[in-house]
Amino acid sequence: MTGLIVAKFGGTSVADFDAMSRCASIVASNQDIKVVVVSASSGVTNYLVRLAKGNMPTNERDAILAHIADIEFSILKKMGNKPELAQALEHLLNELSAIAKESELANSLALQDELLSFGERMSSLLFAEILREHRVHAVNFDVRQVVKTDSSYGKATPDIEQIKHQAETLILPELPHSVFVMQGFIGSDEFGKTTTLGRGGSDYSAALLAESVQASALQIWTDVNGIYTTDPRLTAKARPIPEISFDEAAEMATFGAKILHPATLIPAMRSNIRVFVGSSRDPEAGGTWVAWETEHKPAYRAIALRKEQVLLTLKSPAMLHATGFLAEVFTLLAKHKISVDLITTSEISVALTLDEPTNGNSRKITPTLLAELREIGEVEIEEGLSLVAVIGNHLQATRGVGGNVLSALEKYNLRMICHGASAHNLCFLVRSDDAPGIVEHLHHCLFDN
Numbered sequence: 001m002t003g004l005i006v007a008k009f010g011g012t013s014v015a016d017f018d019a020m021s022r023c024a025s026i027v028a029s030n031q032d033i034k035v036v037v038v039s040a041s042s043g044v045t046n047y048l049v050r051l052a053k054g055n056m057p058t059n060e061r062d063a064i065l066a067h068i069a070d071i072e073f074s075i076l077k078k079m080g081n082k083p084e085l086a087q088a089l090e091h092l093l094n095e096l097s098a099i100a101k102e103s104e105l106a107n108s109l110a111l112q113d114e115l116l117s118f119g120e121r122m123s124s125l126l127f128a129e130i131l132r133e134h135r136v137h138a139v140n141f142d143v144r145q146v147v148k149t150d151s152s153y154g155k156a157t158p159d160i161e162q163i164k165h166q167a168e169t170l171i172l173p174e175l176p177h178s179v180f181v182m183q184g185f186i187g188s189d190e191f192g193k194t195t196t197l198g199r200g201g202s203d204y205s206a207a208l209l210a211e212s213v214q215a216s217a218l219q220i221w222t223d224v225n226g227i228y229t230t231d232p233r234l235t236a237k238a239r240p241i242p243e244i245s246f247d248e249a250a251e252m253a254t255f256g257a258k259i260l261h262p263a264t265l266i267p268a269m270r271s272n273i274r275v276f277v278g279s280s281r282d283p284e285a286g287g288t289w290v291a292w293e294t295e296h297k298p299a300y301r302a303i304a305l306r307k308e309q310v311l312l313t314l315k316s317p318a319m320l321h322a323t324g325f326l327a328e329v330f331t332l333l334a335k336h337k338i339s340v341d342l343i344t345t346s347e348i349s350v351a352l353t354l355d356e357p358t359n360g361n362s363r364k365i366t367p368t369l370l371a372e373l374r375e376i377g378e379v380e381i382e383e384g385l386s387l388v389a390v391i392g393n394h395l396q397a398t399r400g401v402g403g404n405v406l407s408a409l410e411k412y413n414l415r416m417i418c419h420g421a422s423a424h425n426l427c428f429l430v431r432s433d434d435a436p437g438i439v440e441h442l443h444h445c446l447f448d449n
């Protein structure tokens with residue numbers, strides 16, 4: 001392990017010239033930051049996602065392209081006269097516009113990923129120049145040469161060995177001389193085609209890159225000063241957590257805390273890289289350190305909320321006293337590449353939750369899957385649900401935990417409860433309409449005293 005640091009700046013941190021300049025000051029003031037990973041400027045990926053659907057009326061498409069150009073050029077404008085940079089930006093925007101007009105776009109996931117990559121490519125181009133203005137010897141590096149993935153466009157799986165090899169060949173030898181500015185979120189497959197790691201994936205990119213250059217720390221700079229006891233948008237009482245263990249933070253990310261992409265901590269844990277989360281608006285305010293050991297291990301650390309859940313219940317009276325029911329169900333789900341989050345079972349039924357984002361490109365519960373499930377038993381599907389997770393330590397072995405949570409929520413219908421499988425979480429499924437109120441009330445009961 002080296003002393004070097006990888007710093008990642010999220011969308012709001014690189015939203016405009018002033019925000020980028022604040023991030024540049026963070027990099028310029030710490031010589032150990034040798035690798036910088038940037039997201040697309042805030043809002044740009046959302047625009048690109050709309051464009052990527054294809055088949056859009058010309059005026060709507062042109063309006064979106066104009067909004068994107070506006071975000072990028074207003075950053076450039078504040079940088080003074082930079083003809084070469086303007087040309088490079090113009091080139092990227094023209095390329096983007098050509099892809100947005102491709103007739104194949106709606107049917108080609110590969111083309112959609114290519115289109116989605118432009119947000120990060122434009123922000124790294126601009127950010128590298130702003131760093132140079134802060135007297136940092138910065139190079140804008142195309143991360144697709146290093147972040148090699150499979151060809152699952154839209155949510156590609158990184159190839160850890162290849163990433164390590166590419167980083168050792170292309171990045172490490174140059175690090176003594178330069179700061180590498182790279183794009184989060186994107187990679188490339190064996191055919192050289194652009195891939196993406198899924199929404200919010202820049203955190204994951206940064207962690208993969210930190211692992212591949214053997215960094216000692218990964219800094220995630222965002223719009224809040226650390227990981228909070230719950231999403232500060234859900235309650236004004238949420239407060240930053242100074243230190244949290246990998247296990248707890250990983251549970252938070254898995255259970256929907258948007259502050260970290262769910263896979264971010266996997267490389268950090270595997271390679272023992274400390275992770276810091278802080279606000280690029282207020283770098284002096286401190287933030288959260290994520291590490292193996294924490295000084296305090298409170299029973300309750302945080303509450304996470306994961307929206308857009310579906311509960312699938314499968315019932316088969318024929319399975320009474322029979323064996324192999326669950327094996328059959330899970331074999332089928334695995335065949336359809338469905339990962340299940342929570343399950344509860346009884347002798348003749350099993351209920352499980354799935355992530356089913358309403359704006360997702362691909363529905364998980366397809367007609368084929370349903371037909372195959374119906375061959376096993378009666379299927380019921382409930383939508384409009386959210387998962388609330390209480391995260392902490394020794395929850396399964398601490399007296400009163402279940403009682404505290406349940407009595408706090410006596411007014412609500414808890415559709416399903418999972419407790420005991422992990423020492424770090426207690427989760428329950430509730431109606432999405434109730435979820436924000438539940439988080440706020442539970443936060444009050446568990447943390448505000």
Ligand code: ADP
Nearest residue numbers: 010011012222223227228230231233257258259
């Ligand atoms: P970035 O663009 O920097 O990646 P994100 O919007 O993806 O930023 O993540 C930061 C946001 O995550 C915060 O503004 C906050 O609303 C949300 N969030 C959700 N859960 C938490 C939590 N437990 N602590 C802090 N922020 C959280």
Ligand code: ASP
Nearest residue numbers: 039045185199200201202
């Ligand atoms: N720009 C991408 C997104 O908005 C990746 C990221 O910001 O992490 O999802």
Ligand code: MG
Nearest residue numbers: 010200258259
């Ligand atoms: Mg994010």
